[in-house]
Amino acid sequence: MKDTVSEHNPRKAWMGLLAKAPEGRVATLLDAEISRPAFTWLRAPEIGSTMVRGRAGATGAPFNLGEMTITRCALTLETGEVGHSYIQGRSKADAEVAALVDALMQTAMASRLRETLLEPLEAGMATMKAARATKAAATKVDFFTMTRGED
Amino acid sequence: MYVAVKGGERAIENAHAWLAEERRGNTDIAELSIAQIREQLSLAVNRVMAEGSLYDPDLAALAIKQARGDLIEAIFLIRAYRTTLPRFGASEPVDTGIMACDRRISATFKDLPGGQVLGPTFDYTHRLLDFKLAADGEVPKAPSRGAETGTVPHVTEFLNREGLIEEAPHDDTPPPDLTREPLEMPAERALRLQALTRADEGFTLGLAYSTQRGYGRNHAFVGELRIGSVPVEMDIPELGFAVEIGEVILTECETVNQFTGSKTEPPQFTRGYGLVFGQTERKAISMALVDRALRWEELGEDNVGAPAQDAEFVLYHADNIQATGFLEHIKLPHYVDFQSELELVRKLRREAGAQQVQEAAE
Numbered sequence: 001m002k003d004t005v006s007e008h009n010p011r012k013a014w015m016g017l018l019a020k021a022p023e024g025r026v027a028t029l030l031d032a033e034i035s036r037p038a039f040t041w042l043r044a045p046e047i048g049s050t051m052v053r054g055r056a057g058a059t060g061a062p063f064n065l066g067e068m069t070i071t072r073c074a075l076t077l078e079t080g081e082v083g084h085s086y087i088q089g090r091s092k093a094d095a096e097v098a099a100l101v102d103a104l105m106q107t108a109m110a111s112r113l114r115e116t117l118l119e120p121l122e123a124g125m126a127t128m129k130a131a132r133a134t135k136a137a138a139t140k141v142d143f144f145t146m147t148r149g150e151d
Numbered sequence: 152m153y154v155a156v157k158g159g160e161r162a163i164e165n166a167h168a169w170l171a172e173e174r175r176g177n178t179d180i181a182e183l184s185i186a187q188i189r190e191q192l193s194l195a196v197n198r199v200m201a202e203g204s205l206y207d208p209d210l211a212a213l214a215i216k217q218a219r220g221d222l223i224e225a226i227f228l229i230r231a232y233r234t235t236l237p238r239f240g241a242s243e244p245v246d247t248g249i250m251a252c253d254r255r256i257s258a259t260f261k262d263l264p265g266g267q268v269l270g271p272t273f274d275y276t277h278r279l280l281d282f283k284l285a286a287d288g289e290v291p292k293a294p295s296r297g298a299e300t301g302t303v304p305h306v307t308e309f310l311n312r313e314g315l316i317e318e319a320p321h322d323d324t325p326p327p328d329l330t331r332e333p334l335e336m337p338a339e340r341a342l343r344l345q346a347l348t349r350a351d352e353g354f355t356l357g358l359a360y361s362t363q364r365g366y367g368r369n370h371a372f373v374g375e376l377r378i379g380s381v382p383v384e385m386d387i388p389e390l391g392f393a394v395e396i397g398e399v400i401l402t403e404c405e406t407v408n409q410f411t412g413s414k415t416e417p418p419q420f421t422r423g424y425g426l427v428f429g430q431t432e433r434k435a436i437s438m439a440l441v442d443r444a445l446r447w448e449e450l451g452e453d454n455v456g457a458p459a460q461d462a463e464f465v466l467y468h469a470d471n472i473q474a475t476g477f478l479e480h481i482k483l484p485h486y487v488d489f490q491s492e493l494e495l496v497r498k499l500r501r502e503a504g505a506q507q508v509q510e511a512a513e
Contacts, residue, residue: 016395050385051241054426057319062244063326063341068206088397134295136253139269
């Protein structure tokens with residue numbers, strides 16, 4: 001029996017990365033590397049929403065927090081690979097390029113795209129996150145004792 | 152009797168044209184861009200997303216511009232737009248335990264793992280107008296410091312270890328959705344939390360404050376307040392697994408409340424919970440206090456008749472779009488309704504007058 005989780009993990013990881021990429025960033029990286037292959041739409045880009053849920057007390061029963069906008073599409077390359085994308089926001093161009101990369105990652109181009117697209121994308125996003133984290137860290141309170149009240 | 156009248160089309164058109172002109176204001180002043188509103192009025196954007204119940208900063212910024220800064224009008228625009236969107240599904244419940252925190256403070260524990268991280272807060276500012284902001288736009292760079300990696304545990308976990316606080320046991324019951332079925336009483340907690348997270352900030356704040364002043368007092372401390380981004384994961388049916396579809400910034404507040412115990416529970420701390428889109432801490436704290444007040448029944452507390460304990464009162468009046476819709480409709484033409492009232496008052500006065508004349512004659 002195949003372990004579906006580990007089988008799906010790399011795809012889950014790159015789809016998540018593509019969904020969270022800054023607007024236009026994936027297109028810039030992809031177009032700098034290759035000219036886009038031909039494809040046909042399985043589902044043209046479509047804007048909708050997802051109901052975001054939270055949990056009462058962070059760990060308890062789920063409740064509906066509110067919706068977020070999301071764009072999805074699906075396409076097929078001429079060689080038959082199917083690419084999907086579900087990404088935050090309302091950019092049909094970003095949804096298209098994310099689905100294209102998802103499909104291309106299932107072809108022989110995978111390792112090249114991993115190196116030239118996914119890794120720089122991930123590094124850029126990690127840098128942005130780290131910059132925020134270091135600013136937060138600078139606002140951490142260092143308590144020091146002025147006096148103790150015993151005497 | 153029903154009387155249909157027509158008219159006013161030209162007046163309405165001209166009113167809207169003038170509205171557009173007034174919205175733009177003096178054309179010698181540069182026009183605001185959506186990006187400027189999103190980046191520089193971000194807390195207004197956050198409020199519109201939270202109460203509009205749709206996370207999309209650009210749309211919220213557009214709504215604020217269109218509404219001339221009237222946030223309830225902007226929320227109305229977002230609610231209306233939201234109804235046009237097909238819903239692709241629901242996310243997995245977000246895990247606030249893995250939040251990348253911009254801010255994380257506790258009023259109950261000074262030394263907690265992860266520390267007190269103030270973040271970009273108004274707290275400890277002197278609330279003096281800063282005239283430098285009216286002059287130039289140069290901002291000194293915020294200092295940075297080496298950050299610890301890893302996630303920050305929730306404060307309630309510490310109290311949990313000693314069994315001193317009620318648990319929030321894991322549960323996967325699909326929640327009711329008030330955007331799909333009408334809000335009906337009695338409302339379970341999941342429904343109350345959905346109503347509260349999109350509730351009007353001012354109304355929620357007022358109710359929360361009333362509990363602090365004694366109307367259903369429950370002695371709340373902010374056990375923890377955290378603001379930051381969390382990934383949103385959704386199950387994709389055509390793939391057969393869940394993927395991250397984006398990230399949202401959330402504010403979470405957990406209160407720690409006094410509880411003297413009941414017939415079945417020993418004395419322990421109880422909890423109120425607030426979780427709201429965006430950096431919206433006044434709202435999240437208010438939500439947690441009102442959530443806790445509404446839990447009186449399940450915790451076996453007395454109903455002291457406080458407004459914040461009355462779920463029907465709270466939930467049916469907390470939505471500012473419902474409220475403003477009903478409130479503002481009374482300014483629209485009611486000529487026929489009013490005509491009948493007018494007739495009635497005239498008739499009553501005639502009768503009263505006739506009686507007086509008769510009494511005087513006797």
